[in-house]
Amino acid sequence: MEAKEKSRRQTNEIGPTGARVAETVRKLRDRRGLSTTQLSKLLGELGRPIQPTGITKIEKRERKVDVDDLVALAIALGVSPSTLLFPSTVEGESLILDAEVMEPVDNRRLWEWADTLSPLTWAEGSDGTVETVTFRLQSRPTGDKRVSLSYAGVGDNAAMYVPRPDPAGGDEE
DSSP: OHHHHHHHSOOOOOOHHHHHHHHHHHHHHHHTTOOHHHHHHHHHHTTOOOOHHHHHHHHTTSSOOOHHHHHHHHHHHTSOHHHHHSOSOSSSEEOSSOTTTSOOEEHHHHHHHHTTSSOSOOOTTOOSHHHHHHHHHHHSOTTOOEEEOGGGTSOTTOEEEOOOOOTTSOOOO
8 A cells, every 4th residue: 555655646846946956966076076986975974875876867867856965965065055056157047946836036136045145035016125134034043143234225234133032942142
């Protein structure tokens, strides 16, 4: 019965972001002069073994990369996970989800989102200030109370310090 349940489960195809990860892994591996065997060894040393054939399947978009693989690949290749996820340029636009779901997004905006500088979208008619402050507060770790507002259009080098409760219930810093 378990086999029948597995066969009935719907799986998502590799989307545009997964395809970008596959392409970027191949490019970075080649740029660093690493074979799939060498990258596999590095991943094993990080406690996230992926066989050389698995790396080849990732690069050919035949195997998905889960979040733990993504982090290990980024460490092994000496980059941030964002480097694997997002375009290598701030010029142009890119799909991050299927085109039927979301239109292409400006690459600069993608990187600002990845760097927790700005939300990807905000309410129509808004200048984005409230959304940006809220996004930064929710995207940064507890204890990082400084929220720069220069990208929110509030002012150059302006900063706002907002107390943020510790989710563990401890005292604020």
